[in-house]
Amino acid sequence: MHRLHSFYAKLFEIDIFGHIKGFHPVSCAQRIANWYLRFMDNNRNAPAAPAHPSNPDQNIDQTMITEQLITGNGQLLRDHDLLQYFLAIVSPHSDTRLLASRLIGKFGGLAELLSADGEAIQANSGMSRANTALLKAIHTACLHLIAQPVRCQPMLTSWPALLDYLRADMAYLAHERVRILHLNSKNYLIKDEIVSEGSVDHAALYPRKIIKRALDLGSAALILVHNHPHGESAPSREDIAITKKIGAAARSLGITLHDHLIIGNDGCFSLRSKGLL
Incomplete structure (x- = not known):
């Protein structure tokens, strides 16, 4: 996994969305990919998560979540928290709380959303091409990381x-x-x-x-x-x-x-x- 640090740095530091330049989520990307596999292993047969956070009026703290991801505590985050965090990267001045809840409710979870067709994601009210592209980039990055041993062994x-x-x-x-x-x-x-x-x-x-x-x-x-x-x-x-x-x-x-x-x-x-x- 460490060999892919430069890949993720290049992937997320490209200034294609205007608000991502300078963001350095090398560790975050690893945590996201690890979370993605843990989600499938641990929650495959679990009941669906609620479509909204336990307190829908409570916004997540972006700084707190950044710290959790970098320090290796991302597994404690809910689907809704992670999705709201991703959306806020592109739209830092928008209220992404309700949009995250609608998307989780429609697709059934973050893994299902990331796996969905890009056009199907963008068809939802409030989803820009930039937001959609970021979600698909995260999914693609996870697949690149997971596929590395398959390609090399x-x-x-x-x-x-x-x-x-x-x-x-x-x-x-x-x-x-x-x-x-x-x-x-x-x-x-x-x-x-x-x-x-x-x-x-x-x-x-x-x-x-x-x-x-x-x-x-x-x-x-x-x-x-x-x-x-x-x-x-x-x-x-x-x-x-x-x-x-x-x-x-x-x-x-x-x-x-x-x-x-x-x-x-x-x-x-x-x-x-x-x-x-």
């Missing part, structure tokens, strides 16, 4: 890091996404490729296109991944059938299908670990 020896990355990117999407991880003969990542974006309950998965793409890239192995929006990660009959079809086609050409992972609100389901591959 053999995939099969960094499995927990891979699952963290996939959950962070896909667990809170409102639509289905299919991605293929292409690996070389030493199981290092060649390409992480999103191949389909679908509706709330369907995204296309075409075996012939997947195998052709693997041959084009010279892939020695594949990992299939897709998510179940707002649902359990257990596979459907169609999921199992298409996995076996892709696995057989891959084997016939000397390509290994390591796994098919399904990301849901309840975690991650591995078809290989359940003997379904």
Whole structure:
């Protein structure tokens, strides 16, 4: 994580919003990313947080929250506090309290909000392009940090890091996404490729296109991944059938299908670990 300090410094010090220049949240960015993973691990099955703070008339103290983030106590902050803090970076003279409450109420939580489509976020009254861009930048920064071990190590020896990355990117999407991880003969990542974006309950998965793409890239192995929006990660009959079809086609050409992972609100389901591959 320490190797990414310069990345975050550059990301947040660029003066694209007018009020961010000079803000130095290197430690804050790490705390945000750590909070993001803790949120998914500890609150995946927890009841939804209230859409407003316990005292909606009480504004957060920006200086206090800055100190908590820098000193490593960011885990004590509520979703609402963090969101209000982010919004106030761009709009320091606006009352962001009610806007934060509305957004948390609509999307269900900060993780869901950060994962949402940028256009869907900006469509909310009070959200400027600058505010929306900052939230998406925070989400992107978290994904860059979480994905670092996946990019630098053999995939099969960094499995927990891979699952963290996939959950962070896909667990809170409102639509289905299919991605293929292409690996070389030493199981290092060649390409992480999103191949389909679908509706709330369907995204296309075409075996012939997947195998052709693997041959084009010279892939020695594949990992299939897709998510179940707002649902359990257990596979459907169609999921199992298409996995076996892709696995057989891959084997016939000397390509290994390591796994098919399904990301849901309840975690991650591995078809290989359940003997379904």
